Amino acid sequence: MINIELITLSDTSWPDKLYQASISVGFGKINETIIKELKDRLSSDVHQIIVEFPYRDFDFSSTYSLFYTKKHRRICRESVRFHFFGEKIQQSDYFGFMTLRPSFVENRGRSHIHPKAISPLPKVHIVAGNATSHLLGKVFTVDSFPWMAQETDIAVCAHVAVWSIINYFANKYSRYKAFSIAEIATAVPGFLGRTIPSEGLNLIQISSLFTKAGFFPLLLKKDENNPRSFFQAVYAYLESGIPLVGVMTRKEHAVALIGHGPLKKTPKKSNQQDVLNWSVDYIDEFIISDDNDLPFTFIPRKQRPGIKYCFQDLDYMVVPLYEKMYLNANVVMERIRSLVETGGINIPPDAVCRPYLTSTRSLKKHAYENHNMNDDLKNILLRLPTPQFIWCADFVIPKDDFTLTVSRIIIDATAGTFEPEPWLVFHDQDHIVFFDSDQDQWFQHDLTIEPYTTYRNNLREF
Secondary structure, three states: EEEEEEEEEOOOOOOHHHHHHHHHHHOOOOHHHHHHHHHHHHOOOOEEEEEEEEEOOHHHHHHHHHOHOOOOOOOOOOOEEEEEEEEOOOOHEEEEEEEEOOOOOOEEEOOOOOHHHHHOOOOEEEEOOOEEEEOOOEEEEEOOOEEEEOOOOOOOHHHHHHHHHHHHHHHOOOOOOOHHHHHHHHOOOOOOOOOOOOOOOOOOHHHHHHHHHEEEEEEEOOOOOHHHHEEEEEEHHHHHHHHHHEEEEEEEOOEEEEEOOOOOOOOOOOOOOOEEEEHHHHHOOOEEEEEOOOEEEEEEEEOOOOOOOHHOOEEEEEEEEEEOOOOHHHHHHHHHHHHOOOOOOOOOOOOOOEEEEEEEHHHHHHHHOOOOEEEEEEEEHHHHOOOOEEEEEEEHHHHHHHOEEEEEEEEEEOOOOOOOOOEEEEEEEOOOEEEEEOOOEEEEEEEOOEEEOOOOOOOOOO
C-alpha cells in the first residue's frame, strides 16, 4: 500500500515532523541537512508537504539496475517523494515534488520544483518546462527545470547538468528523447578509461553526450583578455531559451545555466568604447541549477559573501544547439555592431541591444498578435521568406522596463561565418530594409515606426 502523510508548515515544528514522517511511512531516516535546506529555502507560498512512500522513481530504478544490484551491500529500491502545496491540495496550489532515493551517500533525487517555491531572488527569467506527477490518482503539473543531486559513483556534477538539460528539452519538445541518469552514464565515451564508477567528464565527453541526444553542441571558451565577449555570448544563448553547461576549471565543477536575474535600470558596462549598450550589462546574476544545492540559485557578477561562485569562475560553456543554428553568437554581435557603426541603421543612444535566437514560427505568431506593431512592418514580417531559426536583435529602452522595441535586426541563422550581410530585415524608427530571397533583391520602405511590445517567448519570468 502507498502510505501518505500530511505536514502543515504553519506548525513551527514541521521540520522535525517531516523527518519523522519519512520514517513512519516506511522509508527510513534521511539526512537532516536536507530538512534544513528545505527549511531555509522554501518560500512562504508553500503551506503543506505531502509525504508519499513507496514511490518507484524511474531515474533511481535505472541506477539501481545499472549499479546497485551489482554491489555486495543490499539497498532498497523504493524512494520517498515530497509534494509541495499552497493552502489547498489542488492544481493551482501545486509547487512540484522532490524525490529522496535510498542511496548510501546522497538522497536527493529527481525533482521538479516551481521557482516561486524556492527561488532566492524576487524575480528570475529562466527556461522552464512542464512536468507531470501523479498522487493517489490525481494528475498534477508544475513549471520547472529538472534537478537532482549527483549519484557520486554513477554520476557527478557534469552528468547531472547534461541530464537536466536533455530532459528539459524532452519535456518541452517531442523531437527529443528523455534520458535517465543511468543512460547518461552508459553513453559516456570510454576512450579515457572506465566510465562507471565515474571520476568526472571532460568537455569532449559532455559534447558527445549532447550529440548522442540529437544536438549539435558548440563549445565556448573564455578569453581572459576579453571576458566580456564570452558573457555576451552566454547571455545571448540564455535569452534564446537554451540552457548551457557551464564549466569551472578552478572549482572542478559544472552547473547548468538556465537564465538570468532581473534587469537593472543602469548598466555594469565594462567597455566604454563599445558603440552599443548590451543587455548583459544590465544583469547582476545568472540563474543556475547546481547539483550541490536546490535549483534556482545564482552566480553573481562579482563575488558575494556566502555565495560559492561568481562570473569569473566560469571558463567554458557547452551550448546544445539545433542543427540549423549555424551562426555563432559572437559573429552575430560583430555584424550588428558593424551595421550600426556604418550608419546602416539609426539606434537611439539610450537603446539596449538584446540578441537572441528564436524560431520563425514563434516570432511571426508574436508579430501577428502584437496589436501595437506598425501594420506595414507586421505585413513584411509575416510574409517574408525566412529559415526555420533566426537571430534577432531587439533594441529596447530601459526607462520603459525593457518592454518596448524601437528597432530590430533579424539575421539568417544559417548564414556563413564570413557572410558580410546576413540580414533578412532590419528597421529603425524611420525606415524598413528587407531582402526578398524569392526575388533576390533588397527593398526599403520609408515610414514612421512607433515602439511596439517586445518579444518575450524564450524565457519565463517568475
